[in-house]
Amino acid sequence: MSPVSVLAPDLGVAPRARIRRDTATQRPHIPWAEAVARELSALASLADEAQARARVEARLDGLRLALHASPFHARRLRDAGMHPGDLRGLDDLRHFPVLERATLAAHWDAIPTLPTASSECVVVRSSGTTGAPVNVVRDRRDCLLMWAVLRFLLARAGARLPRRPRVVLLDALPGGLEYSVRLPILEDGALHRVSVLRADAAERLHRVRPAVVFSDPEGLRWWTARPELPRPALMLTSAQHLPTALRDTLTRDLGVPVLNYYATTETGPLAWECLRTPGHFHVFAPDVWLEPDSDDVVVTRLRPSVLPLLRYRPGDRGTVRRDACACGFRGWTLTGFGGRGACRFLAPTGRAVDAWAVAWVFKHHALRAFRLTQDAPEGFLLELAGASEPEAHALTERLVAALRNLGWASPRVAVRHEDAAAWSAPAKPQPFRCLVTPQGH
Secondary structure, three states: OOOOOOOOOOOOEOOOOOOOOOHHHHHHHHHHHHHHHHHHHHHHEOOOHHHHHHHHHOOHHHHHHHHHHOHHHHHHHHHOOOOHHHOOOHHHHHHOOOEEHHHHHHOOOOOOOHHHOOOOEEEEEEOOOOOOOOEEEEEHHHHHHHHHHHHHHHHHOOOOOOOOOEEEEEEOOOOOOOEEEEEOOOOOEEEEEEEOOOOOHHHHHHHHOOOEEEEOHHHHHHHHOOOOOOOOOEEEEOOOOOOHHHHHHHHHHOOOOEEEEEEEOOOEEEEEEOOOOOOOEEEOOOOEEEOOOOOEOOEEEOOOOOOOOOOEEOOOEOEEEEEEOOOOOEEEEEEOOOOOOOOEEEOOOOOEEEHHHHHHHHOOOOHHHEEEEEOOOOEEEEEEOOOOHHHHHHHHHHHHHHHHHOOOOOOEEEEEEOOHHHHOOOOOOOOEEEOOOOOOO
16 A cells, blocks of 8 residues: 555544645546535435435445455454345344444454455544544545535535635644645645644735635634634534534634534544534435434445445444424434533633643543543643653643643643543543533532
8 A cells, every 4th residue: 555645634634654746646536526516415405305315225235345345344244144235225224233443443454345446545543532543544535535525515605616726724733734735626726734833824824815724623713813814715624522602703703604524534524514503413425324313423334435334333422313404404414413522611710711722732642541620720630541751741731831821820730640441431532521610600
């Protein structure tokens, strides 16, 4: 496998081995990207549920072939006395075994259908939002998928692109990696990664004048503090909890629609949060099937891929049901999504501060390896697992500096070393807690 990097704006993925410059190879995939967007649009407006299910079930033919070709799936189904041909319809899925994330992590190299897939593949590593990173094999179209989905999302948001649009990945994490590459797959545009830690970040954004911006909530906060910046047609964010107030500020004060989407490194894009009904995530059918009427997210990927995923459980909470939304969407919607839960710390002034604003401090720590609890107006307890004393000291210094920048004059951080097993749970970890209540409560 030849390593490929920075092919798609998947902010939940660690940077790959190198930046790919031969972007002209994207051109043959433009008709495919346009077809993906058309299919998503067709399913999002199809009111007849029976017809919608039939279109989704038509994808099962390809999945059955992939299960045959996957060494892991073929062996697993055989051991369970099952066969890929037993999957005749969506209702049959409940009889098949669930694929847990730990199992994917252990067998990541046996699940792909490499003998029948394109030889151009790459291994990427997830960011570990479930507490442990996973190796994921991707083919060329897996790496380009988000650009196809972006076409669909731009249409849903009513955003129009200029000629040769510029896209910015606005990075608020340490490291300061920056680059610029051509982007033929999106209207012959260009892609720029800009770090907010660089002194000339605002100046560079003025030069680039991005039509689309991808970032995390911390990057969006940085943007709101600079109302003089150019107005993109659309801003997108993923991977972390997006406070409603932050999205409202960008939309109301800056006039920029903000689209929050749900994706994992393993599955690709799964759903996007409705622009009119917060908390309702509309599913990207027919590319994926999220099983209805369950308390956990269970995903079967139906888009052709080198990595077939059958009843995969990423560790998020939520319930899927058929929906006719006020935004015009017709399809399956995820509600009660609890994978990246909100937590607000209380500053000494009484101001609520999104706890995820300090998430960058823990960039190199799995979410199951730490827990930060505010237990006093100026006091925090940092529980760490598997960290040495020098690592804990350096982490504490960065955390104190981050808290000061957020409004704490003299933050105190006590460190306690713990066993990570004490926090283990099937659902995603919640690394931030607040035990402080506003005065008078």
